[in-house]
Amino acid sequence: MKDDSVKHPQAAAEFLKDRAQAKWHDSAIWWVRQKRDAQAKQLPEWEELRRLAREIKAHTLSQLDDYLAQFEANAQKNGVTVHWAADADEHNRIVHDILAARQVKKLVKSKSMLTEECGLNPYLEQRGIEVVDTDLGERIVQLRHEAPSHIVMPAIHLKKEQISELFHKELGTEAGNNDPTYLTHAARANLREHFLTADAGLTGVNFAIAETGGVVVCTNEGNADLGTSLPPIHIASMGLEKIIPKLEHLGVFTRLLARSAIGSPVTTYTSHFHQARPGGEMHIVIVDNGRSDILGNEDFYQSLRCIRCGACMNTCPVYRRSSGFSYSYIIPGPIGSTLGPSRDMKKHGSMAFACSTCGSCSNVCPVKINLHEQLVLHRKKAFDQNLLPTGKKMGLLAMRFLTQHPALFDLGGKVMRKVVPIIPESLTRHSAWSRAGRDLPPMPAQSFKEQYQQRSQNKKDKQDKKDKEEQQ
Amino acid sequence: MKIGLFIPCFINELFPHVAMATLELLESLDCEVDYPLQQSCCGQPLANNGDSKGACDAAKRFTDVFHQYDYVVAPSGSCVSHVTHHYDWYIADNRDYQQLKPKVYEIIEFLQDVLKLEKLPKPVYFPHKVSIHQSCHGLRELHHASPSELMMPYHSRLESILKLVDGVEVALPERRDECCGFGGTFCVDEPELSTAMGEDRIAQHEATGAEFIVGADPSCLMHMGGIIRHQGKTIRPLHIVEILTGRGAAA
Numbered sequence: 001m002k003d004d005s006v007k008h009p010q011a012a013a014e015f016l017k018d019r020a021q022a023k024w025h026d027s028a029i030w031w032v033r034q035k036r037d038a039q040a041k042q043l044p045e046w047e048e049l050r051r052l053a054r055e056i057k058a059h060t061l062s063q064l065d066d067y068l069a070q071f072e073a074n075a076q077k078n079g080v081t082v083h084w085a086a087d088a089d090e091h092n093r094i095v096h097d098i099l100a101a102r103q104v105k106k107l108v109k110s111k112s113m114l115t116e117e118c119g120l121n122p123y124l125e126q127r128g129i130e131v132v133d134t135d136l137g138e139r140i141v142q143l144r145h146e147a148p149s150h151i152v153m154p155a156i157h158l159k160k161e162q163i164s165e166l167f168h169k170e171l172g173t174e175a176g177n178n179d180p181t182y183l184t185h186a187a188r189a190n191l192r193e194h195f196l197t198a199d200a201g202l203t204g205v206n207f208a209i210a211e212t213g214g215v216v217v218c219t220n221e222g223n224a225d226l227g228t229s230l231p232p233i234h235i236a237s238m239g240l241e242k243i244i245p246k247l248e249h250l251g252v253f254t255r256l257l258a259r260s261a262i263g264s265p266v267t268t269y270t271s272h273f274h275q276a277r278p279g280g281e282m283h284i285v286i287v288d289n290g291r292s293d294i295l296g297n298e299d300f301y302q303s304l305r306c307i308r309c310g311a312c313m314n315t316c317p318v319y320r321r322s323s324g325f326s327y328s329y330i331i332p333g334p335i336g337s338t339l340g341p342s343r344d345m346k347k348h349g350s351m352a353f354a355c356s357t358c359g360s361c362s363n364v365c366p367v368k369i370n371l372h373e374q375l376v377l378h379r380k381k382a383f384d385q386n387l388l389p390t391g392k393k394m395g396l397l398a399m400r401f402l403t404q405h406p407a408l409f410d411l412g413g414k415v416m417r418k419v420v421p422i423i424p425e426s427l428t429r430h431s432a433w434s435r436a437g438r439d440l441p442p443m444p445a446q447s448f449k450e451q452y453q454q455r456s457q458n459k460k461d462k463q464d465k466k467d468k469e470e471q472q
Numbered sequence: 473m474k475i476g477l478f479i480p481c482f483i484n485e486l487f488p489h490v491a492m493a494t495l496e497l498l499e500s501l502d503c504e505v506d507y508p509l510q511q512s513c514c515g516q517p518l519a520n521n522g523d524s525k526g527a528c529d530a531a532k533r534f535t536d537v538f539h540q541y542d543y544v545v546a547p548s549g550s551c552v553s554h555v556t557h558h559y560d561w562y563i564a565d566n567r568d569y570q571q572l573k574p575k576v577y578e579i580i581e582f583l584q585d586v587l588k589l590e591k592l593p594k595p596v597y598f599p600h601k602v603s604i605h606q607s608c609h610g611l612r613e614l615h616h617a618s619p620s621e622l623m624m625p626y627h628s629r630l631e632s633i634l635k636l637v638d639g640v641e642v643a644l645p646e647r648r649d650e651c652c653g654f655g656g657t658f659c660v661d662e663p664e665l666s667t668a669m670g671e672d673r674i675a676q677h678e679a680t681g682a683e684f685i686v687g688a689d690p691s692c693l694m695h696m697g698g699i700i701r702h703q704g705k706t707i708r709p710l711h712i713v714e715i716l717t718g719r720g721a722a723a
Binding site for chain 2: 008009012013016019022023026030037040041043044046047315317318321322353354355356357358359360362363364376378379380381382383384388392396397399400402403404405406409413416417432433435436437438439440441443444446447448449450451452453
């Protein structure tokens with residue numbers, strides 16, 4: 001589980017202490033961003049696809065209640081049981097009730113950020129049900145008792161050496177064998193065992209199609225397919241924003257999703273689930289957990305268009321250099337930094353400030369969410385709720401005053417220019433500007449305003465002199 | 473054509489030579505330039521930290537000071553972008569602002585789009601290799617260049633205006649438009665992260681073999697300059713107007 005008390009600046013500084021590891025993290029993720037660029041470049045209609053995706057999602061959100069009702073009715077027609085969960089607790093209770101009623105001992109799960117958000121694993125484990133995450137990256141972080149550090153690549157923060165060590169300890173692999181193929185095979189053999197002995201499978205949902213009542217799950221490892229075809233029970237957990245109206249809309253999103261997420265043209269497995277396998281049962285749990293509050297907020301409703309591709313994280317210079325664990329909310333990076341504060345400003349407010357507002361996230365987003373602007377809008381909320389550190393708030397109020405009083409502003413500037421050069425370095429060394437390795441800029445003797453006034457005066461004097469000479 | 477010169481607050485105090493170069497460049501192109509003394513800050517630091525009231529007051533003040541000019545020109549993409557792209561959050565219903573908005577230009581935009589500059593007022597020889605620093609707001613909000621995330625034909629205002637300078641060799645750093653890490657008060661909210669971003673960015677500019685990092689936003693140049701001075705590096709940040717006015721080598 002994530003630690004809600006994480007404050008981004010401190011966590012980022014901590015991560016950056018191992019500069020070599022941080023650089024490796026940055027390059028590993030940037031490599032994915034480059035793969036995404038290469039894929040996007042191959043589609044002449046890329047920007048058109050983004051526009052379409054945005055419009056389809058915007059339209060769906062504008063009539064979400066109708067589409068959800070349509071989806072439910074069609075899913076029920078297919079024999080699927082549909083459940084509604086108002087919050088995380090209710091979601092976990094519903095899942096547990098289904099499992100408990102059928103004496104399920106072991107659940108295999110394909111990766112689902114929604115169940116991370118709901119804290120499903122610990123909930124079920126406390127009630128005696130074994131939960132096995134089957135996505136390789138997710139399995140790795142599960143074995144480490146960590147949360148995913150990235151929504152698409154949950155273990156991107158780990159090097160193969162660290163995984164080798166973990167597998168040696170947990171799965172009994174050969175010590176010091178760092179060969180990725182060897183390690184993957186070991187994980188695969190172990191997971192296969194779990195697939196075969198599980199009583200139920202749970203998947204997330206990438207897209208839910210109102211027209212057909214079916215859900216679509218995208219994985220690269222086929223783990224969702226094994227987890228739903230081997231055990232007799234399939235539970236699909238979905239956020240209520242996952243709806244798209246028609247099957248014909250799906251292609252727009254599947255073309256964008258894999259390319260944006262990992263820079264590959266398609267996801268290896270795009271699986272459609274419309275009903276239970278023969279002799280089995282299928283449940284869909286539709287979860288709100290704060291989403292309808294966001295839908296009702298004119299500044300932030302756009303964030304519900306998100307298709308969880310993670311492209312915003314891969315492009316974000318802050319995320320790449322600070323890792324997913326520097327963010328307090330379960331979803332890190334730009335999209336997490338708007339979703340987190342939407343959920344709880346007090347807990348996740350620092351995320352809205354973990355951003356240089358460079359805007360790369362908004363440009364890379366396949367559904368064109370105005371991410372960097374949303375973070376600034378969250379800062380408005382933080383300011384209004386008096387959540388800024390006192391020193392910063394005082395500074396801003398002083399700035400507010402000076403902005404309205406140019407003469408005082410100029411005086412302040414002048415004092416700064418005169419005083420800074422005579423402050424001993426020992427006093428400035430620990431300032432926020434200098435402590436990480438930045439010198440102050442040289443202080444000019446005059447401001448531009450002073451130079452300009454002098455220039456105007458000189459011009460005037462010259463003209464006066466000329467006029468006088470002409471008169472004589 | 474009466475131009476109101478908008479000199480953002482930190483440029484006024486810390487980079488008066490950039491402001492002076494901007495003024496002289498415009499004057500040498502026969503523009504009538506006035507610098508209203510009642511201007512202060514455009515309010516971007518307030519807006520970026522969520523102070524809506526402060527940002528709103530600053531936006532109104534800016535509008536009052538500048539709305540009577542035919543054009544408003546400033547040597548900072550970020551501040552111009554705040555005025556043209558974000559004031560609507562605060563004073564969308566202000567009629568003076570709506571009339572003013574399309575008249576506010578970043579200096580390079582103004583030279584290219586309004587003055588249709590085809591040659592510099594006096595020939596400039598700058599026999600140096602420069603690495604272009606594409607500042608984020610100029611890039612992604614003002615579209616000074618094609619951002620690498622968007623699939624569109626390549627263009628770059630800074631590159632094309634540097635073609636008017638003799639002898640200059642233009643380079644683009646690896647990750648051609650990554651943020652330098654300044655980000656307004658982000659640089660003091662997260663100093664370690666901000667500095668790490670700056671260090672990486674400088675290394676990418678250095679790797680081109682350039683002698684200068686050239687940009688149109690003094691704030692990014694100030695941030696990278698602080699790291700460069702601290703580490704005693706030889707590459708130097710330079711605002712593009714300093715090259716265009718022929719002051720570059722001396723700056």
